[in-house]
Amino acid sequence: MIPMLKRILRTGIVxxxxxxxxxxxxxxxxxxxxxxxxxLGRALTIRQVDxxxxxxxxxxIHALNNPYTNLEGYGIxxxxxxxxxxxxxxxxxxxxxxxxxxxxxxxxxxxPKLVVAVGDCGSCGGVFGESYASCGAVEKVIPxxxxxxxxxxxxxxxxxxxxxxxxR
Amino acid sequence: MRFFGEPIEFEKxxxxxxxxxxxxxxxxxxxxxxxxxxxxxxGRLAALWGEDRRKGGEGFRLHVAFGLDMxxxxxxxxxxxxxxxxxxxxxxxxxxxxxxxxxxxxVGIATDGGDQRPWLRHGAWPADWFPLRHDAGGGRDFTxxxxxxxxVQVGGEGAHEIPVGPIxxxxxxxxxFRFSVIGERLLxxxxxxxxxxKGVEKLFIGMxxxxxxxxxxxxxxxxxxxxxxxxxxxxxxxxxxxxPPRGLLLRALMLERERVANHLxxxxxxxxxxxxxxGFSQFMRLKEDWLRLNGKIFxxxxxxxxIVPGGTALDLEAPALAAIVEQGDAVGREVKELKKIYxxxxxxxxxxxxxxxxxxxxxxxxSLSGVAARATGLILDARVHRQGYTPPAPWAMxxxxxxxxxxxxxxxxxxxxFAEIFESLRLLxxxxxxxxxxxxxxxxxxxxxxxxxxxxxxxxxxxxxxxxFDDDGKLARVHPxxxxxxxxxxxxxxxxxxxxxxxxxINKSFNLSYSGADL
Numbered sequence: 001m002i003p004m005l006k007r008i009l010r011t012g013i014v015x016x017x018x019x020x021x022x023x024x025x026x027x028x029x030x031x032x033x034x035x036x037x038x039x040l041g042r043a044l045t046i047r048q049v050d051x052x053x054x055x056x057x058x059x060x061i062h063a064l065n066n067p068y069t070n071l072e073g074y075g076i077x078x079x080x081x082x083x084x085x086x087x088x089x090x091x092x093x094x095x096x097x098x099x100x101x102x103x104x105x106x107x108x109x110x111x112p113k114l115v116v117a118v119g120d121c122g123s124c125g126g127v128f129g130e131s132y133a134s135c136g137a138v139e140k141v142i143p144x145x146x147x148x149x150x151x152x153x154x155x156x157x158x159x160x161x162x163x164x165x166x167x168r
Numbered sequence: 169m170r171f172f173g174e175p176i177e178f179e180k181x182x183x184x185x186x187x188x189x190x191x192x193x194x195x196x197x198x199x200x201x202x203x204x205x206x207x208x209x210x211g212r213l214a215a216l217w218g219e220d221r222r223k224g225g226e227g228f229r230l231h232v233a234f235g236l237d238m239x240x241x242x243x244x245x246x247x248x249x250x251x252x253x254x255x256x257x258x259x260x261x262x263x264x265x266x267x268x269x270x271x272x273x274x275v276g277i278a279t280d281g282g283d284q285r286p287w288l289r290h291g292a293w294p295a296d297w298f299p300l301r302h303d304a305g306g307g308r309d310f311t312x313x314x315x316x317x318x319x320v321q322v323g324g325e326g327a328h329e330i331p332v333g334p335i336x337x338x339x340x341x342x343x344x345f346r347f348s349v350i351g352e353r354l355l356x357x358x359x360x361x362x363x364x365x366k367g368v369e370k371l372f373i374g375m376x377x378x379x380x381x382x383x384x385x386x387x388x389x390x391x392x393x394x395x396x397x398x399x400x401x402x403x404x405x406x407x408x409x410x411x412p413p414r415g416l417l418l419r420a421l422m423l424e425r426e427r428v429a430n431h432l433x434x435x436x437x438x439x440x441x442x443x444x445x446x447g448f449s450q451f452m453r454l455k456e457d458w459l460r461l462n463g464k465i466f467x468x469x470x471x472x473x474x475i476v477p478g479g480t481a482l483d484l485e486a487p488a489l490a491a492i493v494e495q496g497d498a499v500g501r502e503v504k505e506l507k508k509i510y511x512x513x514x515x516x517x518x519x520x521x522x523x524x525x526x527x528x529x530x531x532x533x534x535s536l537s538g539v540a541a542r543a544t545g546l547i548l549d550a551r552v553h554r555q556g557y558t559p560p561a562p563w564a565m566x567x568x569x570x571x572x573x574x575x576x577x578x579x580x581x582x583x584x585x586f587a588e589i590f591e592s593l594r595l596l597x598x599x600x601x602x603x604x605x606x607x608x609x610x611x612x613x614x615x616x617x618x619x620x621x622x623x624x625x626x627x628x629x630x631x632x633x634x635x636x637f638d639d640d641g642k643l644a645r646v647h648p649x650x651x652x653x654x655x656x657x658x659x660x661x662x663x664x665x666x667x668x669x670x671x672x673x674i675n676k677s678f679n680l681s682y683s684g685a686d687l
Contacts, residue, residue, distance in 0.1 A: 003509050004446055014453055048339045052366050054683045056389025056470060061339050062433070063459070066452035080337035096292030097363045098342055100314045101334050127383050132299050132307030133292060133367030151472065152389065154463075 015070040044076045044166060047085035047109065051102045051141075052095035052134065056152040057119040061089065063155045076162065082106070087114040087165065090142075092122035094135040106142040114165045116146045118158065123147035171241060172205035174198075178241060184410045185401035186550055186560050186623035187239030192246070196255045196280075199232065199245050203260045206234045206241070212535035213261035214240055214623075215632050215649035216268060218275035220301045221246075224639075228252040228277045231634060231647065233621065235535070235548075237556040242621050242634070247277055256282035263535040263654045266361075270687075274300045274369065288362040288686065291315035299370045300645075317360050322348035327355065330668065334363040341682035345671075352667040357660045364686035372646035377403050377477050377612055380643050384633065385472050387648050388684035393419070393426040394626030395633065395648060396475035402635040403477040405620030407613055413562075414606040415479030420562050421492070421599045422471045422480075424592040427627035428499070429458050429470075431585040431592075434679050438582055439510070441673040442519040450506055454499055461495055464488075479609030489600040496593045496600075507586050520579035524662040524674030527576050534661070535654045538629020539588070540678055543581040545574035550625035566595055578677040588627075614641030628681065629655065650684030 048061055064071040065078070079085050082105045094102055106115070117138035120126035124147075125136035138144050145168055148161030169178045169189060176198060178189035193199040203213070212235035219229045227249040234241045245254060256279035257264040269287035272278040276298035286295070291313040293299065299307055322329075327350050334342035342363040348356040368387060372380055384399040385392040397419050404410060411419070432455040439447020459469040465488040466474055474481050484492075510516055526536075528544040541548045548554075551563040552570040559568070571587030573580035619636040629651025638644035659678050663671055 003505070003512075007450065007505065007509065008446065011450065011453065049335055050339075050341045050364075052364055052683075053341070054386045054389040055341055055681065056386065056392070056472075058339055058341065059390060059433075059470065063452075063456060066456045067449045068453065068456050078339060093366055095364060095366045096312050097290045097365055098334065099312055101342065101363070105335055127386055128366045128368070128371065130308065131367040131370065132310070133365050133370075151386070152470070154469065 014067050015073055016068050044087060044162075045079045045085050046076060046087045046089050046162070047079055047082040047105065048089045048091075049102060049105050050091050051098040051122075051138065052093050052128075053091035053119060053121060057091040057122070060152045060155055060158060061091075061118070064158060069155050069159065071159070082108040083110065085109050085113070087116060087162070088142075089116050089118060089162070090122055090138045091118045092136070092138050093125050093128045094138055094141045096133050096135060099135055099141055102141055114146075114168070115142055115144045116148060116161050116165050117144045118148050118161070119153060120149050120151045123149045126151065171202075171236065172209055174202050174205050176202055176243070181242075181405050181621060182408050183401075183405040183620070184561050185405050187558075188242055188405075188621045188623070189239065190242045190244070190621070192244050196245065199230075199243060200255045200257070200260070202243060203232070203234070203257050206236065207260050209236070210532060211236045212532075212537065213257070213263045213654075214535070214630065215634070215647065215653070216257070216264055216271060217634065217647040217649070218271040218277045218300070219636065219645045220275060222249050223302045228275065230254050230271070230277060232257070233632060233634070233649075235537070235630070237554070239557065240621060240623060240632075252277035253280045255280055258282050261535055262533065262657065266657075267653060274298060276301060285318055288365045290362055299367060300373070319346045319358050319360070320356070322356050324350075326350045343682050347668065347671070349668060352669065354663050354666055354668060354671070357663050357671075359656055359660060361656065361682060362686050364683040366687070368687040369645075369647065372643050375643045376641075377643065380646060381476050382473060384646070384648055387687065388650060388681040389470060390430055391426065391626045391628060391631060391650075391681065391684065392470055392472045393422045393475055394624045394631040396473070397423060398622040398624040398631045398633040399635065399646070399648070400475055400477045401622030401624065402620040402633045403612060403622075405622065406618035406635055406637060407615045407620075409478065409610055409612065411479040412607040412610060413604045414483070415608045417562050417599050417603055418480045418484065418608070419475050420566075421484075421596060422466070422474060423624065423626070424595050424599070425458070425462060426471065428589055428592045428596075429455055429462070430627040431589050432458060432503075434676065435506075435510075435582060435585055437676050437679075438520075438578070438673065439516065441676050442516050444513065444516050447506070447510065447516070450502075454502060457495070458499065461491060465491060476609065478612045479607070481609070483608055484603070489603065492600045493597055496596050500590065500593045503586070503589055510582070517579065519670075519673060520582060521575075521577060523578045523666055523670050524677060525575070525577045525665070526658055526662045528574070530661055531576075531658065534658050536629075536658050537654060538626070538651045539581055539584050540655050540658060541629065542570065542572045543584045544576040545572050547572055550623055550630060566598060568595065578673055581677040616641050626651065628652065628679070648684075648687065650681050652680040652682075652685040655680050656685065
């Protein structure tokens with residue numbers, strides 16, 4: 001226990017009030033962060049759906065939960081069921097084998113709902129495009145509010161996309 | 169050269185990549201006899217795939233790669249266009265089951281018996297249409313009809329099923345798990361995968377080698393360096409070229425950084441699944457530091473598209489190399505401290521120890537590779553010397569020390585990851601301080617009709633890529649093979665004596681790829 005407490009004390013709080021690197025972007029994120037808190041009263045719940053990605057986007061979505069980005073600090077939480085969600089965060093391309101499951105998840109998400117399509121594949125089909133096995137972009141299967149391109153998009157870009165969807 | 173006294177004549181593949189021998193079986197019986205001999209001698213089934221060669225006036229070809237002590241034996245079996253059937257190998261190597269079913273779904277060459285359930289084909293295309301046949305067309309007009317799947321049913325008083333997925337509760341790839349349970353005790357797990365199937369192998373057909381490199385790097389995002397290198401190595405073997413020394417060592421450096429990043433994330437997630445949020449926060453912090461340095465010096469947090477056929481697409485300057493060494497030292501210190509905390513945490517060890525166990529015999533029987541195999545005590549690592557095997561450059565000169573643990577449980581898979589982080593940090597230091605001056609990359613000449621096999625020890629296990637060129641120097645067939653093909657069935661075995669709430673932890677301790685095996 002004592003080594004753990006020591007480690008925690010030495011680490012301190014590493015959460016970055018807006019992510020590092022791009023100053024202008026940071027201010028934008030911070031501003032959007034404040035806005036989202038005002039609009040939603042610290043309660044945005046997200047159901048992430050991998051509808052066919054290579055798992056690269058998921059790695060960056062995971063990073064949103066690391067102590068640096070600390071998404072929960074903004075009042076944004078990932079939930080286990082679409083029935084608990086305000087937003088679907090969908091990575092793609094949407095495979096034919098996931099088309100049905102994605103539609104069901106969308107149907108199960110209560111209105112009003114937001115959909116953010118993540119990554120080049122989720123936004124436009126990416127390197128996989130449309131084929132016998134792939135429907136391509138998320139918007140080919142369910143309505144999309146915001147696209148976050150990138151291969152994969154960085155955590156900062158993801159955060160911006162999530163906040164941009166809430167602003168709509 | 170011949171193996172195990174079998175009549176098939178093999179020839180060594182050219183180049184400096186992982187040692188591989190190629191041969192041709194005259195008929196199905198010869199293939200079966202060879203498979204039996206490999207099995208008897210403790211070898212593995214590494215991969216199995218099909219190729220349509222009717223365009224060149226031939227029939228179909230079945231490719232089977234076996235992992236032997238000294239390297240890989242890559243066997244081809246030509247099948248007639250009219251009746252492309254071959255003997256079921258699943259009775260010899262259980263790992264063949266899903267590979268054979270996928271080969272039937274995609275190419276339309278089938279076993280003459282055994283499990284005939286579809287694997288990758290759920291209902292998006294009809295059973296008599298095969299996407300990888302050259303005369304298949306695009307296949308985009310079929311009606312998508314979600315299909316039922318014939319799960320094995322467990323009966324008896326109190327037995328019931330828990331269906332999970334394809335969408336799982338966390339931020340994770342899709343797949344379906346059918347648990348048969350009595351109370352909380354798991355009697356059986358059957359997986360149905362293929363939800364991530366996005367037609368990757370068909371996309372490769374007709375691509376030029378450079379576009380192929382971009383695609384192969386997106387088969388499993390967490391293993392982009394391993395795939396890019398295995399593919400590059402296969403292309404280089406086909407073309408008879410070798411990457412220059414600096415390019416080769418830079419590849420190794422990227423591969424080891426990929427290994428450390430994933431192991432850090434997994435150790436954090438393992439802590440999380442055992443309710444030690446402290447471990448999650450600490451390891452995710454270290455992983456983020458790691459990825460940020462990647463972003464800074466490689467221009468990409470996961471180093472996608474940096475390994476290309478012929479060498480690498482970027483160089484590292486002295487300050488970047490110094491930053492790698494410095495970060496390695498810092499991370500090494502912190503992980504050492506965290507390992508002590510994990511090792512001494514009673515609650516964590518209580519969840520880890522004796523949970524999700526497989527033993528070495530089962531690992532061998534299932535042709536397992538990578539972290540999960542080494543956690544049963546098998547010394548199976550393409551980077552490591554073992555009896556009869558000399559690893560390819562640059563591993564031979566680096567003297568990679570294998571990480572093994574004989575317990576075969578979640579604790580063992582965590583321990584192997586810890587040990588591999590320390591070894592990778594040592595390798596990274598050696599690579600960063602000893603990088604030779606040379607070109608980064610050589611030209612890749614088009615080689616009509618050539619083919620090659622590349623094998624790389626990715627962080628999860630053995631990543632294998634088979635490449636064949638057509639007469640115009642374009643890709644005729646690329647088969648990328650993820651170690652998860654063999655490891656998913658091992659997970660089915662590992663959970664059997666445990667309880668439902670332990671499944672997430674056991675699953676995480678394997679951390680298998682869906683996308684890599686669904687293609």
